[in-house]
Amino acid sequence: MNTLLYALFCALRCHRWLRLLACAFLFTSVGNGLTQVMVFGLLLDWRGPPSLLTMAYLFAMLPGFLGSLVGEKLCMRFSPIRLLVLTEWLGLIALLFPLLGIQYHSIVALLAVQSTEAFLAGMSWPALTLLFRRGLSEAELPAATCLETMIFASQVLLGTGLGMMLFHHVPAMALLGIDALTFVGSLLMLLLAGSALPSLAPEQAAETERPVAVRWQALAPLQKRSLLLLPALAAVGSPAMALLPALAQQIEPDAAAGLALPLLFARSMGQLCGPLLLKRESLPRYAGRNRLLLTCLGLFLLAYGTVPLLSGMQALGAVFIAHLASNIVFAVGTFSLLSSFPIGQVSSASGKAWRWQTASASLFTCLTALVADVLGPLQALYGVSGCALLMVVAILTRYCK
Structure with missing residues (x-):
């Protein structure tokens, strides 16, 4: 057995x-998925226009650009595990936004929690890749690729699955309480992981390669x-992921939330299974x-083009x-990023890739929102x-291996 899943095991x-x-990211994934279900479910119940639903996806992504800059800089001064603990604390505090959104029927507050989660995800990405690069050997990097993919997928797979069962049956405040418990569980696991790290790589504890900035020209x-x-x-x-709630509205105008949430679940199943x-x-x-x-x-x-049909x-x-198809590309890209750079450059490289990914997604999401309103x-x-x-096609041809 030579699959990525076996490498992870x-x-x-x-x-x-x-x-x-x-385990820590399993807890966090459940909480973030619950928050996503609650935010999009409430926006659909409040009958937000397609442009607002598309922009909600944008607000759930764009602040990651700034977050990756902050995370990259902090990786040069602090250990990656301490940064991950910090992001979990901030995530727990950020649950005040959906609390205000529910209390005052505020769309702005719901979008704020999406933005905060995006910032913290961008902040944690350089720390996570640096932790994998320091703690795992070259032969174990495929396991890191698989774990990052599963973290990415389970955020919605587990949280959305639970959220789909509870949304409209359990008060939103109770969902927030469950979310807060997942952050507490994640913090506990991260603190235990930090205490376990020194015994794993004593030769790296004293003299790890200091992170340095990556320059495109070099x-x-x-x-x-x-x-x-x-x-x-x-x-x-x-564009496709941003339009998913709007496509659900087009297919089922009177029951968009009932269709959009299963579509999010199917999306995460594909994200999980593709790399495996x-x-x-x-x-x-x-x-x-x-x-x-x-x-x-x-x-x-x-x-995606056939979904409305x-x-x-x-x-x-x-x-x-x-x-299933897109996350094969995600797994290949993640592995390529981890394996192509030395330990000292991997946090900077991953931060740069996150920012470019965020900028790319934001640009095309904005274009999608404009075109969707017109056409x-x-x-x-x-x-x-x-x-x-x-x-x-042009980019991959230009930088062919």
């Missing part, structure tokens, strides 16, 4: 700190390509294969297939994502 068996870290072509893979995925994928189809030894090869990456992105766009389980299946969601999806795919 082997790494978890060998490293106690990694098991604790995985990078090799392979490193430039690694930095561009995730922003390229964001350019193609963000890959074998760990094939990741370096796939990172340089333009045809495979472009085929996955094209399949993503095609599957389908209904029920068919639409769920199309979304699942779309993210409609489906036309916006085909037009904006299609243009993004052509741009990605």
Whole structure:
């Protein structure tokens, strides 16, 4: 068995700190997924226009640009585990925003919690990649790729699954209480992981390579390509993901929330299963294969393009297939980023990739919102994502391995 999932199991068996870290992000993922269900569910119940729903996706992403800058700088002064603990504390405090939103029926407060979570996600990303690069060997990097993918997917998979069962059946305040408990559990796991780290790599405890900034002009072509893979995925994928609630409104005008939440769940299932189809030894090869990456992105766009034409389980299946394909690209891009840079540059490189990914997704989300208001969601999806795919073809051809 050489799949990424098997590589992750082997790494978890060998490293106690990694098991604790995985538990910490499991807690956080459940809480963040619950918050996302609550925010989008309330916006749909309050009958927000398609442009507002699309902009809600933007507010859930754009502050990550600033967050990655802050995280990159802090990684040069503090240990990554301390930064992760800090982000969890701030996330717990940020639950005051949805509390105010529910209390005063405030859309602004709901968007504020999305923005805060985006900032903290961007802040934690450089610390997380630096922690993986320091604590794992080169041979174990596929395990880090798999874990990051599972963290990304379980944020909505577990939280959305629970949220779908509880939303409209449990008061929103109770959902917030559950969310707060998940942050407390995550903080406990991170503190335990921090105490376990020194015994794992004593040779690195005293003299870890000091993080340094990455300069584009000094990078090799392979490193430039690694930095561009995730922003390229964001350019193609963000219009479709931003339009998902609006597409649900178009399919089921009178029951949009009832369809949008299962679509979010199908999205996360695809995100989780896609990378698990890959074998760990094939990741370096796939990172340089333009045809495979472009085929996955094209399949993503095609599957999303059929969603408004389908209904029920068919639409769920199309979304699942779309993210099955796109997250193969995500896994390849994440592995390429971890493996192409030395330990001293990985936090800076990951922060830069996060910012470019955020900028790419924000730009194309804004374009999508404008086109959706004028031409409609489906036309916006085909037009904006299609243009993004052509741009990605040019970029990957220019920086071919």
